[in-house]
Amino acid sequence: MMERSFLTFGVGSYMLGVPADELIEVNRHLKCTKVPGSPKMIRGILNLRGLLMPAIDVAAYLDIPDAKSESFCIILNVQGNNIALMVDSIGDINAFNPSELVLPPSHLLGQNQEAVLGAYRLSAGLLIILDTPAISRNAQSHNGTIPIELQPLPVLS
Amino acid sequence: MENHDDILAEFILEAREIIDQLDIDFVRFEENPNDPSLVGNIFRGLHTLKGSSGFFSLKRFETLSHAGESLLGKIRSGQITLDLAKSSNLLKMNDVLRQIIEHVESHHVEPVGDDRDLINSLLGMASGNTQDLKSSIQKEVVTEVFTPSIDMADPLEHQALLELEVNNAPGHGVVVPIKVAPDILDKLMNIASEMVLARNRLLPFSQQSSDKLFTSAVRSIDMLTLELQERMMKMRMQPIFHILAKFPRLVRDVSLECNKKVRLLQEGSETELDRILLDSIRDPLIHLIRNSIDHSIESPVIRLEKGKPEVADLILRAAHQNGMVIIEVIDDGAGVDYARVRQRAISHGLISSEKANALSDKELINLIFLPGFSTRDQVTHLSGRGVGMDVVKNNIENIGGSIEITSTPNQGTHVKLKIPLTLAILPTLFVQSGEEIFLIPQNRILELVRFAPNTPNNLVEDFYGTPTYRLRDRLIPLLFLNEQLNLPQLTPRPKQKLFIVVLNFNGTIFGLVVEAVLNIQDVVIKPLGELLRDMSKFAGATIMGNGDVALILDIDGIARQSGLVERLDLNPIRQDEKYIPHHEEMISVLLFEIPGLRKIALPLDIIDHIVKLDAAQIQQNGNREVVYFNDQLMSLVRLNHYVSGGSQGIDHSTSRVPVLICRYRDSLYGLVVKQVTDIIEVPAKLHELATPQKGLNGSIIFNDQVINVLDLEEVLIMHNMQEESGEYPQVIDVYLPH
Numbered sequence: 001m002m003e004r005s006f007l008t009f010g011v012g013s014y015m016l017g018v019p020a021d022e023l024i025e026v027n028r029h030l031k032c033t034k035v036p037g038s039p040k041m042i043r044g045i046l047n048l049r050g051l052l053m054p055a056i057d058v059a060a061y062l063d064i065p066d067a068k069s070e071s072f073c074i075i076l077n078v079q080g081n082n083i084a085l086m087v088d089s090i091g092d093i094n095a096f097n098p099s100e101l102v103l104p105p106s107h108l109l110g111q112n113q114e115a116v117l118g119a120y121r122l123s124a125g126l127l128i129i130l131d132t133p134a135i136s137r138n139a140q141s142h143n144g145t146i147p148i149e150l151q152p153l154p155v156l157s
Numbered sequence: 158m159e160n161h162d163d164i165l166a167e168f169i170l171e172a173r174e175i176i177d178q179l180d181i182d183f184v185r186f187e188e189n190p191n192d193p194s195l196v197g198n199i200f201r202g203l204h205t206l207k208g209s210s211g212f213f214s215l216k217r218f219e220t221l222s223h224a225g226e227s228l229l230g231k232i233r234s235g236q237i238t239l240d241l242a243k244s245s246n247l248l249k250m251n252d253v254l255r256q257i258i259e260h261v262e263s264h265h266v267e268p269v270g271d272d273r274d275l276i277n278s279l280l281g282m283a284s285g286n287t288q289d290l291k292s293s294i295q296k297e298v299v300t301e302v303f304t305p306s307i308d309m310a311d312p313l314e315h316q317a318l319l320e321l322e323v324n325n326a327p328g329h330g331v332v333v334p335i336k337v338a339p340d341i342l343d344k345l346m347n348i349a350s351e352m353v354l355a356r357n358r359l360l361p362f363s364q365q366s367s368d369k370l371f372t373s374a375v376r377s378i379d380m381l382t383l384e385l386q387e388r389m390m391k392m393r394m395q396p397i398f399h400i401l402a403k404f405p406r407l408v409r410d411v412s413l414e415c416n417k418k419v420r421l422l423q424e425g426s427e428t429e430l431d432r433i434l435l436d437s438i439r440d441p442l443i444h445l446i447r448n449s450i451d452h453s454i455e456s457p458v459i460r461l462e463k464g465k466p467e468v469a470d471l472i473l474r475a476a477h478q479n480g481m482v483i484i485e486v487i488d489d490g491a492g493v494d495y496a497r498v499r500q501r502a503i504s505h506g507l508i509s510s511e512k513a514n515a516l517s518d519k520e521l522i523n524l525i526f527l528p529g530f531s532t533r534d535q536v537t538h539l540s541g542r543g544v545g546m547d548v549v550k551n552n553i554e555n556i557g558g559s560i561e562i563t564s565t566p567n568q569g570t571h572v573k574l575k576i577p578l579t580l581a582i583l584p585t586l587f588v589q590s591g592e593e594i595f596l597i598p599q600n601r602i603l604e605l606v607r608f609a610p611n612t613p614n615n616l617v618e619d620f621y622g623t624p625t626y627r628l629r630d631r632l633i634p635l636l637f638l639n640e641q642l643n644l645p646q647l648t649p650r651p652k653q654k655l656f657i658v659v660l661n662f663n664g665t666i667f668g669l670v671v672e673a674v675l676n677i678q679d680v681v682i683k684p685l686g687e688l689l690r691d692m693s694k695f696a697g698a699t700i701m702g703n704g705d706v707a708l709i710l711d712i713d714g715i716a717r718q719s720g721l722v723e724r725l726d727l728n729p730i731r732q733d734e735k736y737i738p739h740h741e742e743m744i745s746v747l748l749f750e751i752p753g754l755r756k757i758a759l760p761l762d763i764i765d766h767i768v769k770l771d772a773a774q775i776q777q778n779g780n781r782e783v784v785y786f787n788d789q790l791m792s793l794v795r796l797n798h799y800v801s802g803g804s805q806g807i808d809h810s811t812s813r814v815p816v817l818i819c820r821y822r823d824s825l826y827g828l829v830v831k832q833v834t835d836i837i838e839v840p841a842k843l844h845e846l847a848t849p850q851k852g853l854n855g856s857i858i859f860n861d862q863v864i865n866v867l868d869l870e871e872v873l874i875m876h877n878m879q880e881e882s883g884e885y886p887q888v889i890d891v892y893l894p895h
Contacts (some may be wrong), residue, residue: 033706034593036642037694045685045698047706050351052683052698 008091011058012067017129020093024075053082054139078136096120170208172258173201189241200229217267218257224276225250228283349389356382365707366553397475398426400439411450418457418468425475441549445486446610453546453570454490484574493564522562526550591644596709606657662716748835752797753804758864766818791825799872823872
């Protein structure tokens, strides 16, 4: 079985991972612009050399308390879309055998279970692998409904 | 033949161009049948087509173009004169040629088809027989056609080739344009913009460096980047000629169909416009032209009865104006039939009869834009289906443009389209609300008004829960941007001044209240769509000169989501309600000059003293100029440094300078001016400047003279900021050159 590499990072007390082949770069101090009215998981929009992408507040997305999610910025290309994950710390890139992936217990992250692909058991604890396509999807349509746009007639005053 | 396909592709491109050109030339030829250069052009074009098609063995194409060439040869030599039947046939031939070429392009083979009737009729005309030709000439014709170089065509051929050589001089229609997919252009454009940002980061290093090689390298990069960017912008632009070229033919066909006589006059076809926009205005323009010919222009008989020339003029005019492209479609026909529009609107149930009768002509015209509206009883394939002007309007508005119709009965209709130069670059106004910067597309802004919400006489009234502002004789509803975007509330300050950006949403005028207006700048729009789909309050984002991202407001989205229109429908604002015209207030102002500008004014009550200071009294405190005055240290502010139009540098020519002393936030400031001229009484009404000018509040018109009123607060903020940070304004420097 082919091993797959994951970039590990920390948010709060959790160790998380994303597929390393989706990684573009890790950056610090990218300034992001808040978008009023956007969901909590969207920290804002940031500019990476002319590419605009949503900055995802991973702590807010996964409901992780006691996390700042602002030290590092992981830029990913997920199925053609760029997203930036705001996280607390950056770990190594480790390779794992996909057969060792264990599905998370249903109570692990509550309703955000769909955000998680599974976990690897490490000596230091669990490495939780995020479902990056799900993040990208959620960033685009956070409540699943698209408001119907009614075009009113011109007002004749 | 390995590269046969390439050559064929080139031929197809060339053939398309020639065929398009032939369309124009035939119609022009119809109008000026005696123009020898025109017929020469047509002949040469057709000859080139015929020759090349022979090379690619496109038999059908070759035979048909040969027949056309034969007829044209006769016309050119003066043996036959052109008439409507002949030109119709030639145009028909052109259409068939175009179909063949299109088919060849997609299938690489000629389509099957029978052009014998057309060929016979063309050749019949060429031989002078307009009638009764089919039966008699058919055999002869067919043989002649398949052996191309027999007597009749020969002398023509020679002549044509000679002329062709002359005409193939460098630069004459031989350069084959390259097609590039727009998304590649967009990417290049993106990179060019990023290049500018990277250069901006590089520039400070070069200013600090003493290494000459390094600085000169940076200078080259600087110049090249600028040029790269300008070229990139140009690359997207194309002359509007590319679509106007199709219209002579369209006008001819439509007017024939409607039995009208129309002359098309085109102006400004060299006006340049973004490619994408060019594509999206073609259909609306076609619609407008059809409308003009079908609805407005009268038949020749009626025109003569009315005392108008038999041939109607249809003017198509394009021009640049204030960073927009203005396209006008003007006819001298009957114009909009207001009574009919009114009656139609009522019978279609679009509006109640009493409401309709109260409408002015100008408001009636707006009814034309309602979906489903048509004054036609009969549906023709040209018009009358009621899908029309509303679609035109939507299409134009979708690309950030606007449409305006004026019409005078019996004098004609005037349609004016305002189109932004490009979609990618948008002139925007930078505004600030809740500590954040937002951008408003400038073409949506009607005017800017400054007001003080926390003063008793603030002109703000509550109208059934909707705050409204009295702007001249109108009440306009207000939306506060920070409330619409759920930004933190402002902490009210007693003398705070806010700005109202007056906007139009589908005919509803409303004011968007922001805290500050910063500057106007062209920005490159980046869509937000993919990232955050249902952010309907934002139209896009842009990257500013310092690399930060700023959001562009979607005015329609904000207005729609605010529910403003629904509230106004429940309780319509009656504009004449409670309107008390206020008498003109007068104030005293001090009039003075500063280096570079004359006629600057400040309200007299702001100024504490006017003194003349000796140059020796002025002392330096760091980079500030200070004066010890009345036991206090007073900063000197050289006004010309902070006001648009003021000359830079320090004027050392006079030894004693007049200084206006005023107090701002418990500090004394001395405003250095060139000369104090007068104290006058002027109307208090301030005319806001359409484009905010640095350091100026607005202007007062007094005895037909414009007096600029200084914005003391802004000047002093700039002065203090300069000390603190060394830069103002904090928003970007020039990012895109015009």
